[in-house]
Amino acid sequence: MSEDRSAAGASVDADLEQLVQLMGRMVRGMKGGHADAEELVHRVKAAGLGPRHVPALMQLVLNGPMPVGVLARHMALNPATVSQLVGELERGGFVERRPDERDRRRMIVSLAEAHREMIERFAWRRLRPLRMTLERLAPDERAHFLRGWRILVEAMERTGLRAPDGGGCPGGHPGL
Numbered sequence: 001m002s003e004d005r006s007a008a009g010a011s012v013d014a015d016l017e018q019l020v021q022l023m024g025r026m027v028r029g030m031k032g033g034h035a036d037a038e039e040l041v042h043r044v045k046a047a048g049l050g051p052r053h054v055p056a057l058m059q060l061v062l063n064g065p066m067p068v069g070v071l072a073r074h075m076a077l078n079p080a081t082v083s084q085l086v087g088e089l090e091r092g093g094f095v096e097r098r099p100d101e102r103d104r105r106r107m108i109v110s111l112a113e114a115h116r117e118m119i120e121r122f123a124w125r126r127l128r129p130l131r132m133t134l135e136r137l138a139p140d141e142r143a144h145f146l147r148g149w150r151i152l153v154e155a156m157e158r159t160g161l162r163a164p165d166g167g168g169c170p171g172g173h174p175g176l
């Protein structure tokens with residue numbers, strides 16, 4: 001390996017170490033041990049639901065009431081999956097469905113009033129730092145930042161978080 005490639009590899013490894021540290025801190029911050037998180041997690045579990053239901057609630061906080069198909073697009077999931085999630089959330093009392101006034105064939109999903117305040121507190125506590133970060137970045141920096149996240153997510157989806165052979169990753173780092 002040439003010195004340039006070796007130096008580049010060392011630089012990538014140093015950046016990888018920093019990224020792992022930052023991601024750990026971010027995940028701990030997003031999970032939080034805050035009362036609003038504990039309350040929502042307890043109520044979600046008590047309703048027989050789990051973490052996979054929370055993104056639908058987050059989208060409803062961000063975008064307000066919407067049809068299931070639109071919610072599915074926002075979540076990048078198929079409508080059948082989102083319809084099932086919404087049905088489970090409705091049975092748990094977290095969302096309500098009502099006919100669309102303009103097209104009675106469509107159902108509009110919204111946060112249930114009984115849980116709205118708790119869900120909004122939970123969501124904004126997690127979304128506020130993300131929004132503040134994006135606000136601090138110039139438009140071109142935001143584009144690069146989001147591009148990096150898309151690349152990361154796509155790599156995770158492609159690899160299933162593991163190398164296809166179950167071994168290490170390129171660069172001779174077993175167990176990563």
